[in-house]
Structures are given as C-alpha cells and as structure tokens.
Amino acid sequence: MHAIVTKGTPTIFAFHGTGGDEHQFAGLVRELWPGAGLVAPRGEVSEHGANRFFRRTAEGVYDMDDLWARTDAMTRFVRGHAGPAYAFGYSNGANILAAMSFKAPDLFARVALLHPLIPFAPPPAAFGGLPVLITGGRRDPICPLPMTEGLAGYYENQQAEVTLHLHEGGHEIRPSEITALQGFFKD
Secondary structure: OOOOOOOOOOEEEEEOOOOOOOOOOHHHHHHHOOOOEEEOOOOOEEEOOEEEOOOEEEOOEEOHHHHHHHHHHHHHHHHOOOOOEEEEEEOHHHHHHHHHHHHOOOOOOEEEEEOOOOOOOOOOOOOOOOEEEEEEEOOOOOOOHHHHHHHHHHHHHOOOEEEEEEEOOOOOOOHHHHHHHHHHOOO
C-alpha cells in the first residue's frame, strides 16, 4: 500500500500487530505525516485467522527459525524501496521490526517499537547512533516492563540513541504514545 508522496518527505513503513493488517495504521500515518509515503506489509502467517509476521508456539515463545527466515525476507522487501525510510511497529509488528534492526541496523533512519516483546538475547549490532523509540505500558501483561526496559538497555549498549516512553496502562496504544511517535519522526 502506498500513499501519494510529497517530495522531501520520508517513506514510513508501518507493521501491524497480531490480528491487524496493512490498513491498521494507514489513517494514522496520513493524519500525522501528510505527504509521507506509506508501505504497510501484511504479515503472512495466520494464527487462528489472525495475521502475524512470524510463527510462535505459545504467547512469548517464538519459532526462532521462522522468525529469522521471515526477518531476512522482510529485510529484502524493505531494501527494494527507496529511502529515506522510517519505521514503526506495534506488538508483533514491533517484534519483526526489532529483529530486522538487529540484522540490518542501517535499514531505517529511525525505528519506533510500540510494545515490543523480545524474549531472547539479541545479537550484537552496531547501531551507530540510530534513533530508536520504545514505548510500553508499565502494566502490560504481554510485554512485561522489565523486558521493555531490557530491550532499551540493549539498544543503548549497542550505541543507538534510545527514547523510552512508558504509560501506566497495559498493552493498548495510548494517546501519549502517538504524540511521542509523531515527535520522534519529525526532523
């Protein structure tokens, strides 16, 4: 899915959460960044009818072979589009986006992870100052706060410029996160 692009505006890649699709964030992108390009892929895995970007065997238990294979495929897909490109993902979309950033730190100019869950030790990466926004809820039952903070620490230790935005709720996206995301993607 592509929007009409205004010269000089970035292309924004938007990765949906479990059960979402390529339309989940289309209106939000048009509202927050008028004229920006939009690429919103649909996850190719169906989990009981819900779209996902990779398989899992249980909540928080990933099929790691499938995750890395689909990460490689999605990275090739993204490389087929011209930059500059920013990306954000929510939940499962944040997880595939994080995995892409681990393997290809230069893929995006900015990365925003909304409620990511990375239940494994990410590989070393050289982010070279890549701006990374991580958002989450202090009471998120799916993405526990210590794991969110641990992921922020990982990016910081790998030389990313991390902004951590937390709210008092759970796994839902709150207005303060949208405001943080909008500000994060401004030049």
